[in-house]
Amino acid sequence: MTLTERHRKLVKDSSHRSGLRSFIVIASAWTAQGTLMMDQSERLFKVLLECVFLLLVGIPLYFLIDNTILLMIVSVLIAHSLNLLFNGQLMVALKNIGRTSRTSQEIDQFTNDIRIGASKNKSVAFLAIFGSNARRSALSNSDLDVRVIRRRGLGNGLSACLFTMRIRLLGLRRRLPIDIYLLDSSDSLRKHITPEELENAIVLFDADNLMNGFANKKSLSG
Numbered sequence: 001m002t003l004t005e006r007h008r009k010l011v012k013d014s015s016h017r018s019g020l021r022s023f024i025v026i027a028s029a030w031t032a033q034g035t036l037m038m039d040q041s042e043r044l045f046k047v048l049l050e051c052v053f054l055l056l057v058g059i060p061l062y063f064l065i066d067n068t069i070l071l072m073i074v075s076v077l078i079a080h081s082l083n084l085l086f087n088g089q090l091m092v093a094l095k096n097i098g099r100t101s102r103t104s105q106e107i108d109q110f111t112n113d114i115r116i117g118a119s120k121n122k123s124v125a126f127l128a129i130f131g132s133n134a135r136r137s138a139l140s141n142s143d144l145d146v147r148v149i150r151r152r153g154l155g156n157g158l159s160a161c162l163f164t165m166r167i168r169l170l171g172l173r174r175r176l177p178i179d180i181y182l183l184d185s186s187d188s189l190r191k192h193i194t195p196e197e198l199e200n201a202i203v204l205f206d207a208d209n210l211m212n213g214f215a216n217k218k219s220l221s222g
Helices: 003-012 018-032 040-062 068-087 090-096 104-119 154-173 186-192 195-199
Strands: 124-130 144-150 178-183 202-206
Touching: 018 068, 018 090, 040 068, 040 154, 040 178, 068 154, 090 154, 090 178, 104 124, 104 144, 104 154, 104 202, 144 154, 144 186, 154 178, 178 186
Parallel strands: 144 178
Antiparallel strands: 124 144, 124 202
């Protein structure tokens, strides 16, 4: 069993008491922050963002905390929490403990907004919805599974990472559980998504026709 599979099993395990399970889910989300599912570009961006937050937090705390060890611990805790807030799966974690709900109208508006955003971003090659929302079987507490494929190049990688982070922040602001990941290639999509899910995908944006090899896809582009 891979680390990702173990993490999913832990999150979905309902055998624990509700309070303990809530703690486990939130602690797991705070610790991993989706890195087990991320491709290389997004994982590196996550580390870079952590370093930025460490500097932003550590410099002012340096003048307030004399103890070096305590300074490091407090800085890391705050920086990692900020990373979860700005570029983590916080709302998905809250969904897993029953603390979120959404309407179909909210999801429709959100998907339209990110489709427009992707069409204006030259670093994004592909954007699609998978899972229960693509199958039209989503419940009020279901999350929205979104996958983005970026174009090649360092600049495109950074721009696509920022685009994905903005989508997470938009989901946080609207209190929607958005399970989104940035992928480095269409090959990564096949690793993330099962063949059945690929067939049911709702393609919001596909500038490079990356899904031509998959049959029965649905498209909202028209």
